[in-house]
Amino acid sequence: MGAHVVVIGAGVAGCAAALEARKHGAEVTLVHRSVGATALSTGGALLDGGEEARGLLVERIGLVEAAGSYLLTTGAVQRMDLVMPSHERGEISGLVDRSVLVVGLDGFTGTSAPDLARRLERRGVRAAPARVQVPGLRMDRDLSAFALARHLDDVQVAGELAAAIPGGGHDLVALPPVFGLEQWREVGRILDETLTSPWFELLSSPPSVPGLRLQQNLMESLRIAGVRTLKADVKLVRLAGESITLVRAWDGEVAHDLEPDEVVLATGRFIGGGVSLDSGGRETLLGLELEVGSGDEILATGVEVDDELRPPGFANVRVAGAVRRSGSYALGQGGIGRAAAQGLRAGALASRSPGAKPSGPVRSIEAMPRPGQEGCLGCEVCSSVCPVLDRAAAVGTWYPGPRGLGTLSRSGPLLEAGGETLALCTLCGACSAMCPVGARNHETVAALRGRLLADSPDASPEPHRLIPEVLESSGNVYGSRLEPVEGPRRSDADLAFFPGCAMSYFERESAGAFVDLLESLGISFSVVDGVCCGGPLDVLGLAPSAEAIRHNRGAVEATGARTLVATCPRCVHRLSHDLDGIQVEHSLETLERLLPGSDVLDRIRENLAGRVVTYHDPCELGRYRGRYDGARRIMELVGVELVEMEHARERSACCGAGGGLRGVNPRLSREISRRRVAEAVETGAGALLTECPSCLHNLRTGRKRRQKIEVEDLTALLGRAATGSLS
């Protein structure tokens, strides 16, 4: 086997290095903690200082050679060597003396069609503006480019929009760059079929939809090449002498120890977080001290390297991209082409067969932490994954996206008036997982809600005001009397089952099936008669009362069990925090412990044979805790065939139930779940499984009657298979 190359950073430099090292036979792991900074580009590239990367960018990354000048949505013109295919026809010299229809979209202020048409006229293009309404939206203002692009990922909507664009009489149609975020190839085909003239998309300044598409292409090329990617934050490296022998990356829950022969440092400059100026100039991972220039030169601060791209004092590290001192794309020097070329060279050097085993004194270097919320760049990448922003316009609700919500923390008076909007966040954490500076947006939102509730309770939305009172008076979040879940009550159990509010209220059948499953496993267990774990308070940044904790501790101790299981990830999170000395696990963890080798397994397998399912990762299990594999291992064990949805695992999309949205805006919550169910239906699976009562309930709400897919908890399905009561 070749060398093990660990590449740190998923921008174009890191990806180029990984692809090149792979090509030379290395085993490659690419570690990245957020979206690569190439996502924050125009999606076009200059090759200044990076001619060697032309082949890679064209053949493997999907850019096209179309050197020239392009009109941006801002009205400016930028020179590009390579662009994404949808821009190719927009090269300005090719438009002279031709007639172009410039399309603006109602409610999308990112493009002013009349202004752009005037600017094209000045360059000798015969341009005319047109305005078109986007189908399926009930909002006529503040549409974000990302929300629009995701709306148009629905090819049917894109087709309707295309059909509404006036046809005939024009040589070309110029569109704003929002025609699909993930399905843009398919959307492009629809445009080809529907429009009567050839079309192109304008370029856009970052943050741009084409930039994100380019980043997707990079990740896709890694997958095709067989590069292992790991979404985790490198916290520490260990060295023997001058060589890195261990890279420790933290994925939020688990530390991954990688043992590299060579490391490629492609962590970017300030945006990527590879360089910090906060305590003099410093490279943030290895702690290299950097010289800081004056004036604009400050922006070129970076690592100096030797002829073989090594930083001083490190034998097996190669440096590529913006983390290196080599101009600044912010000053118009280099950029994607140069970073890619440096990546190629770093990858080739790193893939050479490993030399002698490193030796010398052992030491560790801890990485500098990221700035977090305070460091918000306003890059809007968070908007591209926000499930609320995605659907708010469809139900006519104004929503400014995660970054917009963050601005409330800067102003007391605005926060006081923003409670209603703040209450719409589902706390799914997708934005935080994407954030280049490591902002924990969803935690900030919860904290702001808590601050508002404490400082001006009257300005908090009613459901938020009521949660603490209702919990106090009824012991559950619904404020009604909950019938206890049926099942054994004993004082000598090995395992205690905590059903939680949502399961006892909405999903009693699932609770029953889980009890059946535990019974069929032949273990000694008891249902816990507790009160709400206090999880609903998390959405307000508050903690449960001491009384509630005491009650639940007593209820668990009454079963005699030292291990507690819940199917609700929120309960697991809360209880494991509050009940010291009791082992709290999620139902999937319990099953992974008990199911293999159990007597009932054969029966379950037999009854489930031939079933095709898809699986929805609950945010609070996945993104909150990094638990993705357990469910998949169980599904494999019981022999069901899993077809993944487009958004699975780390990229899982929210079901719409989180953050208390269902209580505040049920319509929006349902709209989000509809989108998720539609994605599940696309897979052709017979059942949409999950393992969270809130997700389960909301996905059931989002399923339309004509959609044949079953929505179930994984453990409930197993329970029914164990007792032979499958539908």
Place this chain on the structure above:
Amino acid sequence: MAEKVSDLVGSKLGSDAPGTTAHEPLPGSEDEGEVSWPEGLAGWEARALETRHGTRAGQVAGLGDLSRVCVCETVSDTELRFAVRRLFARTLDDLRRRTRMGMGPCQGSTCAPRASAILADELGLDPATADRLMVEFIRNRLRGRLAVVTHGGAAQEELIRSVQLGLAGEGE
């Protein structure tokens, strides 16, 4: 004290007219009764208008297009037009002083092109003049920023500059 000073100044200037500043409401402080907000305006957008325009906020909101131009500071199209028509704004810096437009983290990189288009529309400026006003504005915002770049502002500056490469007149 203000009253005594103005009386004193008045007497020095030989005027004995009674001072009215204590009774005369300033624009935006008049009692306009209950404000009727346009449908669909979020509470925080209304509050942003109130903090800047007082009791005239409802009047501003009712003027037209409520789309946000400056996302960082919640400034809408209609507020900028109000500032041109009623508050005599003639440059982007005027607009900034009257509305806070461009004073948020992105320092005008998103809103400057759109604000200059609005200014051009209201005042009948040609695109070249509008671009010149925008570039002037962007340059003014830059002054003073470099000094804080080494205190947590570097990433922001890097992004702002990258975006501004794509603003009319800057990238060419």
